[in-house]
Amino acid sequence: MWQRVFTEFRPGLLSTEADLDRAEAELGFALPASYRAFARECGAGRIGGQLRIATPVPEPAVDLVTRAHVIAHSVAVAIDSLSENALTRDEPHRFTVEGDSDAALMERAAFFGETESGSFLFWDVTPGSAEYEIWALGADLETIHFGGADLLALVRGLQGAEILHILGGAEAPLPASFEGDDAEALARIGAEAVPAEGRA
Template sequence: MPTELPILNPTGPLMAQPTDALLDEASRRLQLELPPSYREFARRYGYGLTAGLFMIAVPVDTAGAEWSEDLVERSAELAQELAASVDGKYISYKPDGTEERVRRLVPFGASENGDILAWDPRERAPDGEYAVYVIGARKYGVSRVAEGFAEFLNKVLEPNTGGVLARATFTLEATFEPRAARS
Protein backbone atom coordinates (compact mmCIF):
# COMPACT_ATOMS: atom_id res chain seq x y z
CA MET A 1 0.00 0.00 0.00
CA PRO A 2 1.56 3.34 -1.01
CA THR A 3 1.87 5.50 2.07
CA GLU A 4 3.41 8.55 0.41
CA LEU A 5 1.27 11.15 -1.27
CA PRO A 6 1.76 11.63 -4.98
CA ILE A 7 3.20 14.97 -6.07
CA LEU A 8 0.41 17.11 -7.52
CA ASN A 9 1.16 20.10 -9.74
CA PRO A 10 -0.76 23.17 -8.50
CA THR A 11 -2.39 25.21 -11.25
CA GLY A 12 -2.24 28.40 -9.16
CA PRO A 13 -1.29 29.76 -5.76
CA LEU A 14 -2.25 27.43 -2.92
CA MET A 15 -4.90 28.63 -0.46
CA ALA A 16 -7.13 27.34 2.35
CA GLN A 17 -4.39 25.22 3.89
CA PRO A 18 -5.53 24.32 7.41
CA THR A 19 -3.38 24.75 10.48
CA ASP A 20 -2.69 21.89 12.86
CA ALA A 21 -5.15 23.53 15.27
CA LEU A 22 -7.94 23.40 12.64
CA LEU A 23 -7.08 19.78 11.82
CA ASP A 24 -7.14 18.87 15.53
CA GLU A 25 -10.49 20.62 16.02
CA ALA A 26 -11.98 18.83 13.00
CA SER A 27 -10.73 15.54 14.38
CA ARG A 28 -12.39 16.29 17.73
CA ARG A 29 -15.70 17.33 16.11
CA LEU A 30 -15.77 14.29 13.80
CA GLN A 31 -14.78 12.04 16.69
CA LEU A 32 -12.24 10.51 14.33
CA GLU A 33 -8.46 10.74 14.38
CA LEU A 34 -7.68 12.14 10.94
CA PRO A 35 -5.37 9.85 8.94
CA PRO A 36 -1.74 11.01 8.73
CA SER A 37 -1.68 11.09 4.90
CA TYR A 38 -4.89 13.17 4.83
CA ARG A 39 -3.41 15.64 7.36
CA GLU A 40 -0.29 15.93 5.19
CA PHE A 41 -2.40 16.46 2.05
CA ALA A 42 -4.53 19.15 3.74
CA ARG A 43 -1.48 21.05 5.04
CA ARG A 44 0.39 20.70 1.73
CA TYR A 45 -2.38 21.57 -0.73
CA GLY A 46 -5.44 22.89 1.10
CA TYR A 47 -8.80 22.93 -0.63
CA GLY A 48 -9.20 22.48 -4.37
CA LEU A 49 -9.85 20.16 -7.27
CA THR A 50 -7.55 17.14 -7.09
CA ALA A 51 -6.61 15.39 -10.35
CA GLY A 52 -9.30 17.37 -12.16
CA LEU A 53 -12.08 15.37 -10.53
CA PHE A 54 -12.04 15.10 -6.73
CA MET A 55 -12.93 17.77 -4.17
CA ILE A 56 -11.32 16.81 -0.88
CA ALA A 57 -12.82 18.82 1.99
CA VAL A 58 -10.40 20.35 4.49
CA PRO A 59 -11.00 22.11 7.81
CA VAL A 60 -11.39 25.88 7.37
CA ASP A 61 -12.13 28.78 9.67
CA THR A 62 -15.83 29.41 9.09
CA ALA A 63 -16.11 32.56 11.23
CA GLY A 64 -17.99 35.19 9.21
CA ALA A 65 -18.23 32.97 6.13
CA GLU A 66 -21.40 32.97 4.04
CA TRP A 67 -20.53 29.45 2.87
CA SER A 68 -17.62 27.08 3.22
CA GLU A 69 -16.34 23.67 2.21
CA ASP A 70 -15.26 22.90 5.77
CA LEU A 71 -14.49 19.21 6.34
CA VAL A 72 -16.86 18.81 9.30
CA GLU A 73 -19.77 20.62 7.61
CA ARG A 74 -19.28 18.86 4.26
CA SER A 75 -18.94 15.49 5.99
CA ALA A 76 -22.24 16.06 7.82
CA GLU A 77 -24.01 17.05 4.57
CA LEU A 78 -22.74 13.99 2.71
CA ALA A 79 -23.51 11.66 5.66
CA GLN A 80 -27.06 13.01 5.70
CA GLU A 81 -27.32 12.34 1.96
CA LEU A 82 -26.13 8.75 2.51
CA ALA A 83 -28.57 8.23 5.40
CA ALA A 84 -31.45 9.49 3.24
CA SER A 85 -30.48 7.05 0.47
CA VAL A 86 -30.42 4.17 2.98
CA ASP A 87 -33.74 5.23 4.54
CA GLY A 88 -35.32 5.65 1.10
CA LYS A 89 -33.88 2.31 -0.02
CA TYR A 90 -32.36 3.77 -3.18
CA ILE A 91 -28.78 2.64 -2.69
CA SER A 92 -27.00 -0.37 -4.13
CA TYR A 93 -24.64 -1.89 -1.55
CA LYS A 94 -22.73 -4.09 -3.99
CA PRO A 95 -19.89 -4.96 -4.04
CA ASP A 96 -18.58 -4.00 -0.56
CA GLY A 97 -21.33 -2.22 1.35
CA THR A 98 -23.96 -2.99 3.93
CA GLU A 99 -26.55 -0.75 5.53
CA GLU A 100 -24.54 -0.73 8.76
CA ARG A 101 -21.30 0.21 6.98
CA VAL A 102 -22.88 3.03 4.97
CA ARG A 103 -24.41 4.51 8.13
CA ARG A 104 -21.02 4.61 9.88
CA LEU A 105 -18.93 5.94 6.98
CA VAL A 106 -17.33 9.35 7.48
CA PRO A 107 -17.38 11.28 4.18
CA PHE A 108 -14.41 13.50 3.35
CA GLY A 109 -15.00 14.50 -0.25
CA ALA A 110 -16.76 13.90 -3.54
CA SER A 111 -16.09 13.69 -7.23
CA GLU A 112 -17.38 16.26 -9.67
CA ASN A 113 -19.61 13.42 -10.96
CA GLY A 114 -21.37 12.87 -7.63
CA ASP A 115 -19.37 9.99 -6.17
CA ILE A 116 -18.88 10.27 -2.39
CA LEU A 117 -15.52 9.50 -0.76
CA ALA A 118 -15.57 8.19 2.80
CA TRP A 119 -13.54 6.51 5.53
CA ASP A 120 -14.73 3.55 7.56
CA PRO A 121 -13.74 4.35 11.16
CA ARG A 122 -13.88 0.65 12.07
CA GLU A 123 -11.24 -0.19 9.47
CA ARG A 124 -8.18 1.58 10.86
CA ALA A 125 -4.72 0.24 10.11
CA PRO A 126 -1.83 0.34 12.61
CA ASP A 127 -0.37 3.31 10.66
CA GLY A 128 -3.51 5.38 11.44
CA GLU A 129 -5.03 5.16 7.97
CA TYR A 130 -8.65 4.16 7.33
CA ALA A 131 -10.06 2.11 4.47
CA VAL A 132 -11.44 4.40 1.75
CA TYR A 133 -14.82 3.73 0.16
CA VAL A 134 -16.42 5.26 -2.93
CA ILE A 135 -20.18 5.44 -3.07
CA GLY A 136 -21.09 5.75 -6.72
CA ALA A 137 -23.05 8.58 -8.27
CA ARG A 138 -26.79 8.17 -7.68
CA LYS A 139 -25.74 5.80 -4.85
CA TYR A 140 -24.93 3.08 -7.34
CA GLY A 141 -22.51 0.80 -5.52
CA VAL A 142 -20.34 0.95 -2.42
CA SER A 143 -16.74 -0.05 -3.14
CA ARG A 144 -13.72 -0.38 -0.89
CA VAL A 145 -11.06 1.16 -3.12
CA ALA A 146 -7.98 1.70 -0.93
CA GLU A 147 -6.48 0.84 2.42
CA GLY A 148 -5.71 4.50 3.10
CA PHE A 149 -5.88 8.06 1.78
CA ALA A 150 -2.40 8.11 0.18
CA GLU A 151 -3.11 4.84 -1.60
CA PHE A 152 -6.42 6.28 -2.85
CA LEU A 153 -4.67 9.35 -4.33
CA ASN A 154 -1.97 7.23 -5.96
CA LYS A 155 -4.55 4.90 -7.49
CA VAL A 156 -6.64 7.69 -9.04
CA LEU A 157 -3.58 8.71 -11.07
CA GLU A 158 -3.20 5.24 -12.60
CA PRO A 159 -4.77 4.34 -15.97
CA ASN A 160 -8.56 3.97 -15.73
CA THR A 161 -8.35 5.80 -12.37
CA GLY A 162 -6.77 2.70 -10.87
CA GLY A 163 -10.15 1.04 -10.61
CA VAL A 164 -11.35 3.60 -8.05
CA LEU A 165 -14.30 4.56 -10.25
CA ALA A 166 -16.02 1.43 -11.53
CA ARG A 167 -16.65 2.46 -15.12
CA ALA A 168 -13.77 4.87 -15.69
CA THR A 169 -11.79 4.45 -18.88
CA PHE A 170 -9.60 7.51 -18.55
CA THR A 171 -6.41 8.58 -16.80
CA LEU A 172 -6.33 11.63 -14.56
CA GLU A 173 -3.53 14.18 -14.45
CA ALA A 174 -1.50 14.79 -11.27
CA THR A 175 -2.85 18.32 -10.82
CA PHE A 176 -4.28 20.38 -8.02
CA GLU A 177 -6.47 23.39 -8.78
CA PRO A 178 -6.56 25.54 -5.61
CA ARG A 179 -9.95 27.01 -4.76
CA ALA A 180 -11.29 29.21 -2.00
CA ALA A 181 -12.92 27.07 0.66
CA ARG A 182 -15.06 29.89 2.04
CA SER A 183 -16.43 33.31 1.29
Protein backbone atom coordinates in the same frame (compact mmCIF):
# COMPACT_ATOMS: atom_id res chain seq x y z
CA MET B 1 5.40 14.67 0.14
CA TRP B 2 2.28 15.79 -1.73
CA GLN B 3 4.20 18.13 -4.03
CA ARG B 4 5.84 15.03 -5.53
CA VAL B 5 2.42 13.52 -6.30
CA PHE B 6 1.28 16.42 -8.49
CA THR B 7 3.17 17.73 -11.52
CA GLU B 8 1.01 20.87 -11.39
CA PHE B 9 0.69 22.05 -7.81
CA ARG B 10 -0.85 25.21 -6.41
CA PRO B 11 -1.73 24.89 -2.72
CA GLY B 12 -4.91 26.39 -1.36
CA LEU B 13 -5.86 27.62 2.10
CA LEU B 14 -3.92 25.30 4.39
CA SER B 15 -5.34 23.69 7.50
CA THR B 16 -3.47 24.38 10.73
CA GLU B 17 -2.91 21.87 13.53
CA ALA B 18 -5.63 23.73 15.44
CA ASP B 19 -8.04 23.29 12.49
CA LEU B 20 -7.29 19.57 12.33
CA ASP B 21 -7.65 19.14 16.10
CA ARG B 22 -10.97 21.00 15.98
CA ALA B 23 -12.23 18.68 13.23
CA GLU B 24 -11.18 15.60 15.20
CA ALA B 25 -13.00 16.87 18.29
CA GLU B 26 -16.18 17.61 16.34
CA LEU B 27 -16.17 14.39 14.32
CA GLY B 28 -15.22 12.21 17.27
CA PHE B 29 -12.36 10.27 15.69
CA ALA B 30 -8.68 10.74 14.85
CA LEU B 31 -7.93 11.91 11.33
CA PRO B 32 -5.63 9.63 9.29
CA ALA B 33 -1.98 10.62 9.00
CA SER B 34 -2.04 10.81 5.18
CA TYR B 35 -5.07 13.10 5.30
CA ARG B 36 -3.55 15.37 7.94
CA ALA B 37 -0.46 15.79 5.72
CA PHE B 38 -2.69 16.56 2.72
CA ALA B 39 -4.65 19.22 4.61
CA ARG B 40 -1.43 20.87 5.85
CA GLU B 41 0.47 20.73 2.52
CA CYS B 42 -2.26 21.02 -0.15
CA GLY B 43 -5.20 22.56 1.67
CA ALA B 44 -8.55 23.33 0.12
CA GLY B 45 -8.87 22.72 -3.61
CA ARG B 46 -9.48 20.15 -6.33
CA ILE B 47 -7.46 17.18 -7.52
CA GLY B 48 -7.31 16.79 -11.28
CA GLY B 49 -10.15 19.27 -11.66
CA GLN B 50 -12.62 16.57 -10.63
CA LEU B 51 -12.22 15.66 -6.97
CA ARG B 52 -12.59 17.85 -3.91
CA ILE B 53 -11.24 16.58 -0.61
CA ALA B 54 -12.92 18.53 2.18
CA THR B 55 -10.41 20.01 4.62
CA PRO B 56 -10.87 21.80 7.96
CA VAL B 57 -11.18 25.46 6.94
CA PRO B 58 -13.25 28.46 8.15
CA GLU B 59 -15.63 28.30 5.14
CA PRO B 60 -18.50 25.89 6.01
CA ALA B 61 -19.32 25.16 2.35
CA VAL B 62 -16.06 23.21 1.99
CA ASP B 63 -15.14 22.48 5.62
CA LEU B 64 -14.55 18.80 6.45
CA VAL B 65 -16.96 18.66 9.38
CA THR B 66 -19.79 20.40 7.54
CA ARG B 67 -19.32 18.39 4.33
CA ALA B 68 -19.15 15.10 6.24
CA HIS B 69 -22.52 15.80 7.83
CA VAL B 70 -24.14 17.25 4.69
CA ILE B 71 -23.11 14.32 2.49
CA ALA B 72 -24.18 11.73 5.07
CA HIS B 73 -27.55 13.46 5.48
CA SER B 74 -28.05 13.79 1.70
CA VAL B 75 -27.26 10.11 1.13
CA ALA B 76 -29.66 9.06 3.91
CA VAL B 77 -32.46 11.27 2.55
CA ALA B 78 -31.95 9.97 -1.00
CA ILE B 79 -32.07 6.36 0.20
CA ASP B 80 -35.18 7.05 2.29
CA SER B 81 -36.90 8.59 -0.75
CA LEU B 82 -36.53 5.29 -2.58
CA SER B 83 -38.98 3.76 -0.11
CA GLU B 84 -41.59 6.25 -1.31
CA ASN B 85 -41.08 5.35 -4.98
CA ALA B 86 -43.67 2.87 -6.26
CA LEU B 87 -40.97 1.09 -8.28
CA THR B 88 -38.59 0.57 -5.36
CA ARG B 89 -40.61 0.69 -2.13
CA ASP B 90 -41.03 -3.10 -1.92
CA GLU B 91 -37.28 -3.64 -2.22
CA PRO B 92 -35.08 -2.89 0.80
CA HIS B 93 -32.08 -0.76 -0.11
CA ARG B 94 -28.92 -2.80 -0.49
CA PHE B 95 -25.36 -1.67 -1.00
CA THR B 96 -23.24 -3.73 -3.37
CA VAL B 97 -19.81 -3.79 -1.75
CA GLU B 98 -16.85 -5.24 -3.61
CA GLY B 99 -14.74 -7.87 -1.92
CA ASP B 100 -15.48 -9.37 1.44
CA SER B 101 -15.99 -6.21 3.51
CA ASP B 102 -18.44 -6.72 6.33
CA ALA B 103 -22.04 -5.52 6.23
CA ALA B 104 -21.38 -2.79 8.81
CA LEU B 105 -19.11 -0.84 6.45
CA MET B 106 -21.65 1.95 5.84
CA GLU B 107 -22.33 2.27 9.57
CA ARG B 108 -18.68 3.26 10.06
CA ALA B 109 -18.55 5.54 7.00
CA ALA B 110 -17.23 9.08 7.44
CA PHE B 111 -17.51 11.08 4.21
CA PHE B 112 -14.69 13.42 3.25
CA GLY B 113 -14.71 13.91 -0.52
CA GLU B 114 -16.82 14.07 -3.66
CA THR B 115 -16.29 13.99 -7.40
CA GLU B 116 -17.83 16.08 -10.15
CA SER B 117 -19.58 12.93 -11.39
CA GLY B 118 -21.41 12.40 -8.10
CA SER B 119 -19.35 9.76 -6.30
CA PHE B 120 -18.63 10.18 -2.60
CA LEU B 121 -15.46 9.16 -0.78
CA PHE B 122 -15.53 7.90 2.77
CA TRP B 123 -13.27 6.42 5.39
CA ASP B 124 -14.04 3.12 7.07
CA VAL B 125 -13.38 4.52 10.54
CA THR B 126 -11.73 1.81 12.60
CA PRO B 127 -10.69 3.04 16.07
CA GLY B 128 -7.01 2.66 16.86
CA SER B 129 -5.84 2.71 13.23
CA ALA B 130 -3.35 5.30 11.94
CA GLU B 131 -5.05 5.04 8.53
CA TYR B 132 -8.57 4.07 7.48
CA GLU B 133 -9.43 2.25 4.30
CA ILE B 134 -10.99 4.54 1.71
CA TRP B 135 -14.09 3.55 -0.24
CA ALA B 136 -16.09 5.22 -3.01
CA LEU B 137 -19.90 5.23 -3.01
CA GLY B 138 -21.12 5.56 -6.59
CA ALA B 139 -23.61 8.17 -7.73
CA ASP B 140 -26.23 5.40 -7.85
CA LEU B 141 -25.90 5.19 -4.03
CA GLU B 142 -25.62 1.42 -4.31
CA THR B 143 -22.19 0.40 -5.60
CA ILE B 144 -19.21 0.73 -3.28
CA HIS B 145 -15.66 0.24 -4.53
CA PHE B 146 -12.42 0.03 -2.61
CA GLY B 147 -10.36 3.19 -3.12
CA GLY B 148 -7.13 2.56 -1.28
CA ALA B 149 -5.39 1.87 2.01
CA ASP B 150 -4.78 5.59 2.53
CA LEU B 151 -5.22 8.94 0.78
CA LEU B 152 -1.91 8.71 -1.08
CA ALA B 153 -2.83 5.29 -2.51
CA LEU B 154 -6.26 6.62 -3.55
CA VAL B 155 -4.84 9.64 -5.40
CA ARG B 156 -2.20 7.57 -7.19
CA GLY B 157 -4.89 5.06 -8.18
CA LEU B 158 -7.11 7.82 -9.57
CA GLN B 159 -4.20 9.11 -11.64
CA GLY B 160 -3.91 5.72 -13.38
CA ALA B 161 -6.01 2.90 -14.80
CA GLU B 162 -7.31 2.00 -11.33
CA ILE B 163 -9.76 4.91 -11.61
CA LEU B 164 -11.92 2.66 -13.80
CA HIS B 165 -12.27 0.29 -10.89
CA ILE B 166 -12.53 2.89 -8.12
CA LEU B 167 -15.11 5.16 -9.73
CA GLY B 168 -16.42 2.95 -12.53
CA GLY B 169 -17.99 4.20 -15.73
CA ALA B 170 -15.93 5.79 -18.48
CA GLU B 171 -13.70 7.82 -16.19
CA ALA B 172 -10.26 8.69 -17.57
CA PRO B 173 -7.25 8.95 -15.23
CA LEU B 174 -7.20 12.26 -13.40
CA PRO B 175 -4.46 14.73 -14.36
CA ALA B 176 -1.67 14.90 -11.77
CA SER B 177 -2.71 18.39 -10.71
CA PHE B 178 -3.87 20.13 -7.58
CA GLU B 179 -5.51 23.52 -7.91
CA GLY B 180 -5.92 25.14 -4.52
CA ASP B 181 -8.55 27.62 -3.38
CA ASP B 182 -7.43 30.61 -1.33
CA ALA B 183 -9.64 32.34 1.25
CA GLU B 184 -11.20 34.59 -1.40
CA ALA B 185 -12.11 31.65 -3.66
CA LEU B 186 -13.56 29.75 -0.71
CA ALA B 187 -15.69 32.76 0.22
CA ARG B 188 -17.07 32.77 -3.34
CA ILE B 189 -17.85 29.06 -3.12
CA GLY B 190 -19.62 29.69 0.18
CA ALA B 191 -21.66 32.55 -1.27
CA GLU B 192 -22.71 30.41 -4.25
CA ALA B 193 -23.83 27.66 -1.88
CA VAL B 194 -26.21 29.97 0.02
CA PRO B 195 -29.81 29.66 -1.23
CA ALA B 196 -31.08 32.79 -2.98
CA GLU B 197 -33.56 33.55 -0.19
CA GLY B 198 -30.71 33.53 2.32
CA ARG B 199 -28.72 36.21 0.56
CA ALA B 200 -28.87 39.87 1.51
